[in-house]
Amino acid sequence: MYQLPAIVAFGLAISASLAAGQPPDGKTAAQWIAEFTKAWDESKWEKTFRTAPSGYIRPLDDEGWKARMCALQGVVGRGKDTIPAVLEALKDKDVPRRVFAAQALGYLAPDVPIEPLLEAAKNDPDAAVRLYAVDALGMKGDKAIDFAALLSTERSGDVRKHLDYAKERNGERVEAAIVKQLADWDAAAIDSAAVGKKAPDFELKAATGETVKLSSYKGKSAVVLVFIYGDT
Amino acid sequence: MRGKLADINDQAAQLLAVDPHEVWSAKFLLKETGLSTDDLQYPLLMDPSLTVSAAYGVAGQMRIHTEWSNRPATFIIDKEGVIHYAHRGTNFNDRPTVNQVLAELQKLPK
Numbered sequence: 001m002y003q004l005p006a007i008v009a010f011g012l013a014i015s016a017s018l019a020a021g022q023p024p025d026g027k028t029a030a031q032w033i034a035e036f037t038k039a040w041d042e043s044k045w046e047k048t049f050r051t052a053p054s055g056y057i058r059p060l061d062d063e064g065w066k067a068r069m070c071a072l073q074g075v076v077g078r079g080k081d082t083i084p085a086v087l088e089a090l091k092d093k094d095v096p097r098r099v100f101a102a103q104a105l106g107y108l109a110p111d112v113p114i115e116p117l118l119e120a121a122k123n124d125p126d127a128a129v130r131l132y133a134v135d136a137l138g139m140k141g142d143k144a145i146d147f148a149a150l151l152s153t154e155r156s157g158d159v160r161k162h163l164d165y166a167k168e169r170n171g172e173r174v175e176a177a178i179v180k181q182l183a184d185w186d187a188a189a190i191d192s193a194a195v196g197k198k199a200p201d202f203e204l205k206a207a208t209g210e211t212v213k214l215s216s217y218k219g220k221s222a223v224v225l226v227f228i229y230g231d232t
Numbered sequence: 233m234r235g236k237l238a239d240i241n242d243q244a245a246q247l248l249a250v251d252p253h254e255v256w257s258a259k260f261l262l263k264e265t266g267l268s269t270d271d272l273q274y275p276l277l278m279d280p281s282l283t284v285s286a287a288y289g290v291a292g293q294m295r296i297h298t299e300w301s302n303r304p305a306t307f308i309i310d311k312e313g314v315i316h317y318a319h320r321g322t323n324f325n326d327r328p329t330v331n332q333v334l335a336e337l338q339k340l341p342k
Contacts, residue, residue, distance in 0.1 A: 001240075012240050027338055047341060054295055056295055056296045056323065056324055057293055057295075057321070057322060057323055057324070058293045058294070060320065060322060062293070064250075064294045065285075065291060065292040065300075066335065068291075068292050068300070069282060069286045069291050069292060073283075074281070076270075079266055079279050081269065083320055103300070107281075114325055116291070127298045128298050128299065128300075131298050131299050132299070138256070139254075156298065158297045158298035158299070159298065161257075161297070162257075162299075164260055165253075165254075165256045165257045165260050165311035166256075166259040168256040168257075168259055168263075169256050172256075173253075174254065174280075178254070178280050178281050179281070181281035181283055182281040182282065182283060184279075185281070185283040185286075187286075187325060189283075189286070189287045190286050190287065190289075190339045191286070191287070191289040192287055192320070193287060193288040193289055193290075193307065193315060193318065194315060195315050195317065195318050196314065196315065196318065197314065198313055198314055198315075199307065199313055199315045200284070200287040200288065200311045201313075201324075202284040202287070204250070204277040204279055205255075205277070205278055206275040206278070207251075207255050207258045207259070207269040207272060207275075207276040207277075208269045208270065208272065208275075208276075209269075210275075212248065212277055214248075214309070214313075215313060217246055217309075217313075218312065218313045219311060219312075220311070220321060221244050221245055221246050221247075221250055221311060222239060222244065222245040222246070222275050222307055222308065222309060222310050222316075222337060223245065223246050223247075223307075223308070223309040223342050224245050224246070224247045224248070224306065224307075224309075224337070225248050225250065225288075225306070225307040225308075225309060225335055226247065226248070226249045226250070226304075226305075226306050226307075226327075227249075227250050227285060227288065227290045227302045227303070227304060227305040228249055228250065228251055228302070228304065229251075229252070229294055229296060229297075229304060230251045230252060230253045230258075230301055230302075231259055
């Protein structure tokens, strides 16, 4: 009987080191976040930010967005074991790292504790961090979260809009299918659309609720596919 | 775009819009103008996982409202499923005009 505590302790140590991110395969959350940080350069873009219409968009040859997307997929694909590392990044002094962390936490939201998200939504000095933290709180689907209280102190119009969207949810959590789509996505497909090539097929839910599959139009009609940023 | 929708339909083409958010922002913004999703005249497809936006090379490249949203872009896909035309915008106003889209559609084999 006196051996039992040692066996239990041994088992706990093993599972702790697994949770700390010794991957059987693939990168840890910390590695993904490091890769993103290395590739995400805001210096060129920040010089023109808001000074010209072009200042709102990263240059066409900028590839930082790919590192962001791959890191999002890597973290979300790895799942809730990444939450401790991502919560650490949410407190980092590097702003892009905090923004990335808040964005990633949205897809992990159902398993993320409320407190660090609320803290970021209320008190992070950067509006983008607060915006994504608000999104993540909404994605948790917890009716007890008081978005009206956050609205009463938030001064950024953009964050306020996202607080409105979070209230609109009325407690609806992020759909598991959305998280799965990102978790299961093969990042090799990134930026694969090109003139002369087959259009990457997809299946997405319309705002009215029905599912639309691109390849269903094959043989029937051409498609004009317009990507919008969502407030027009 | 809505005014010329009939012209696009006349070209036997289907207009699809892709928005990188969950449905709540669309519902809220439509409500603000007294509309609902029933008033949409073409499918507004939601891509909150960003995977479609990433495949088409537009995800997370524009920061007009604090968040990292999609670069505006227009693709024309022919009846065989091949991309005939692609335009990725360099600012938020940089889109082909509807007449330019119609002209491209005219070039497609019937």
